[in-house]
Amino acid sequence: MTKEEIKKFIESFFDIRERTIIVVDYGNVEKWKYSLDWRIGVKELARLCKNFSTGKRFLRRFYYGADYGRNEKSKHLVEWSRLILEKAEMGGFEVISKRVKYIHSADNKYGFEKKCDLDVEMAIDLVKERDNYDTIILFSGDGDLMHAMKYLHDKYKKECYVFGARDHVGREVFDAKNEGVVRDILFAEDFEYRISMERFGGSGR
Numbered sequence: 001m002t003k004e005e006i007k008k009f010i011e012s013f014f015d016i017r018e019r020t021i022i023v024v025d026y027g028n029v030e031k032w033k034y035s036l037d038w039r040i041g042v043k044e045l046a047r048l049c050k051n052f053s054t055g056k057r058f059l060r061r062f063y064y065g066a067d068y069g070r071n072e073k074s075k076h077l078v079e080w081s082r083l084i085l086e087k088a089e090m091g092g093f094e095v096i097s098k099r100v101k102y103i104h105s106a107d108n109k110y111g112f113e114k115k116c117d118l119d120v121e122m123a124i125d126l127v128k129e130r131d132n133y134d135t136i137i138l139f140s141g142d143g144d145l146m147h148a149m150k151y152l153h154d155k156y157k158k159e160c161y162v163f164g165a166r167d168h169v170g171r172e173v174f175d176a177k178n179e180g181v182v183r184d185i186l187f188a189e190d191f192e193y194r195i196s197m198e199r200f201g202g203s204g205r
Contacts, residue, residue, distance in 0.1 A: 001186070001187070001190040001191075002190075003193070006190065006191065006194075009186075010051045010052070013053075013135075016134065016135060017052060017054040017055070018053075018054060018055045018056075019132075019133050019134045019135065020059065020133060020134070020135040020136075020137060021053065021059045021060075021061065021126070021129065021132070021133040021135070021136050022049045022052060022053045022059065022060045022061060022137050022139070023061050023063070023125075023126065023136065023139065023140070024045065024049070024060075024063060024093070024139040024140075025063050025119075025122065025139060025140035025142065026042075026062060026063060026064045026084070026088075026139075027063075027064065027065050027116060027118070028139075028140040028141060028142050028164075028168070029045070029139055029140065031168060032141075032165035032188055035165050035166070035167035035168060036188060036189065036192075038196045039196070040188065040196065041195065041196070042084055042087040042088055042091060043090075043091055044194060044196065045091070045195055046087075046088070046090075046091025046092055046093060047091070048191065048194050048195055049091075049092075049093075049137075050092065052137050053137070056132075057093070057094045058094045058129070058132075059094075059132065060093050060094060061093065061094050061096060061125065062088040062093035062095050062096065063096050063097070063118040063121065064084065064085060064088065064096070064097045064118075065097065065098065065099070065100040065114070065116025066081055066085065066097040066099055066116075067080075067100045067114070068081075070102045072102075085097065096118065096121060096125070098118065098121070099116070100114050100115065100116040101115045102114060102115075103115050119142070119144045122145060122148075123147075123148035126148060126152060127148070127151070127152065130156050130158070133158070134158060134159065135159045135160075135161070136149070136152070136158055136160040136161070137161045137163060138160060138161070138163065139163045140162070140163075141162065141164025141165065141168040141169035141173060143170030143171065143173050143176075144170075144172075146170075146172045146173060146175070146176045146181065146182075149176060149181050149182065150176065150179075150181045153180075153181045154181075159183050160181065160182050160183060161182070161183055161184050161185075161186060162176075162177075162182050162184075162185050162186070163185075163186045163187075163188065164185065164186075164187065164188065165187065165188045165189065166187050166188075166189060169185060
């Protein structure tokens with residue numbers, strides 16, 4: 001997408017912003033930096049999302065694995081995790097989080113892997129809130145949600161756009177687009193001038 005095409009795309013949402021739901025899988029979004037070579041700022045992402053969805057906060061949903069550190073009894077978020085949640089809330093997102101689990105892994109150089117899957121929560125919320133929106137913008141290239149997208153499309157005629165980095169979009173997403181379940185796939189690379197935190201002094205995270 002060129003900047004002019006992005007402008008027209010954003011303008012196409014002007015009359016439907018109150019009936020559009022945003023779903024941000026931030027655990028997935030955060031991984032895009034490995035192929036983008038730049039990071040997506042939470043503040044910048046929030047600013048972009050408000051072009052697509054306005055009004056009720058619950059229509060801009062931010063799903064995130066909250067990191068309390070390796071101590072299972074800890075009640076305090078690690079600082080960087082606390083800052084992400086704080087910026088998401090300040091940016092106007094409805095934050096849905098659950099605790100990250102530390103799983104022992106002999107293959108990992110740190111001796112553990114972090115796990116936190118919110119796909120079920122996202123799918124349930126989209127079905128539960130179906131009367132409050134017509135269009136979905138999903139910030140995640142993970143194909144695991146495509147079954148829910150197909151259900152919402154076939155049964156309730158919901159339109160879906162998927163936003164992802166080019167190297168982080170699952171084949172299931174492309175298949176869903178070919179089947180008409182996903183209307184279009186948008187690529188983060190094209191939106192760098194809007195969502196890269198480096199372009200704004202590194203303050204976005």
